[in-house]
Amino acid sequence: MTDLNAGVATGCPDPLNDGSVEEELAVLMRDLNRMMRAAVDRRLEPLGLSQAQWRPLLVLHRAGQPLTQIELARQLDIEAPTLVRLLDRLERKQWIERRPIAGDRRIRHIVLTASACELIRTILPLVRAVRDEAFADLNADQRLACLRALQQVRDRLRG
Template identity: 40%
Template sequence: MTTHQLDKHRFAMQLSQLSRAWRAELDRRLVGLGLSQARWLVLLHLSRFAAPPTQRELAQSVGVEGPTLARLLDSLEAQGLVSRLAVEEDRRAKKISLRPKAKPLIDQIETISTQLREELFSGIDADDLDCCLRVHAQILCNLERR
């Protein structure tokens, strides 16, 4: 294996470890909110839509299958955090909206995740971050072409 091949292998391994460790740390910090990682992730994604998405759009955004999201939405709905509304044009589709009770929770999630991000990016130069963003964007582009 060439040095370049080894570097690509190490990069892939580090990226995987970074993603897993970052989520685990955020999950550890959010445990006091009484939400599983899957639930707070759905709330965050939902909060970033300009208008209530369909269940399908939300599933794509979160990166989960429809049945998995349906179970998560059942529990979030039972907690009074989200609601499902029928789409007039297609009665089978449902739009998902946040309930007022979710807003303070999302604010806490955002505050905690912003603090973690600040800690994790400490000591990282803006030029290095820009380079990393370009590399990740190219990898994502390559993946999308598959």
């Protein structure tokens, strides 16, 4: 369990760090998210891809439809100015196109190019391998129970 004295050495005890199961789950979810991304980074490093590059490509792929810059920024949990610079780099690599939306010149859809789709066909098996390794010690029932519990938490937070 969480150390109730965490933060005391810095002079800033954390009132949210109460040692509860909920606290442990919150910390664990954050850590797992970071660790999964780092594992994928290591797997994609030989391809010369950084997290900043592969994450937006996979988000766009999984969306199944073009996203606006605002939608993509929200899904990547980054600020709009950061996304603009990232999209500039992806566009220079010819992995995305920014297409205007009819009736609103301010908003653009982000669309994957054919070369990005080809790259994604290379990326996906590597991402799946990381995922499969991460869940290898859980049987099907455990995976399903974990999925259902996390979906309930997500749905509760969505309101």
